[in-house]
Amino acid sequence: MKTGFRILAALLLCGAGALGAWLYQQRSDTQMISREGVVTQIRQMNRLESTAFYIDTIIRTEKKGDWRKLWQDKENGLFIVRGKVLAGLDLDKLTAQNIHIVDDKILISLPPVEILSVDLENIEVYDIQTGTFNLLPPDKSLFQSVQQQARRQVLDNACRADILGSANRQAQNQLENLFALTQTKVSVYPAAVPACRF
Secondary structure (H helix, E strand, C coil): CCEEEECCCCCCHHHHHHHHHHHHHHHHCCCCCCHHHHHHHHHCCCEEEEEEEEEEEEEEEEECCCHHHCCCCCEEEEEEEEEEEEEEEEHHHCCHHHEEEECCEEEEECCCCEEEEEEEEEEEEEEEEECCCCCCCCCCHHHHHHHHHHHHHHHHHHHHCCHHHHHHHHHHHHHHHHHHHCCCEEEEECCCCCCCCC
């Protein structure tokens, strides 16, 4: 089983640019920075996909045959699956209660990171055998079962690799770096890492 772990620093540039322009305008016009204004501008980024986990995994399936059918309905399958798990922040969950302004400094308490998606990018059939002589077509429900098992296995591997811990650190770094470009004093505080599930 070949595993790969890559961290993506992927911000939505349009939303990031809008946030930077808004904060710069707030500073240059010497207007008061409001909690609701900060929330509105951050929410324009929609979600922050801070970490991606890629894995190639092997799925084995086995269905025992019925003796009344002379074991011709048994199935054995071997599949190679490439999966991807994305983790990060759903910025729609950010509220004004997450923002505190002290003098000219913005304090942001982030909502918990979460698994945003679990995708199967490719399923390759390595081998399928049906019955003793491999004469019957495979049961169509076999492929649904493979997809469900593959999604669970891909997510389990991502959780064991601490994808949410990595996403938490990356989200904090990315937001701090974004605000650093606007020359606004900001401190970002991540939430505790939640249980890894989707």
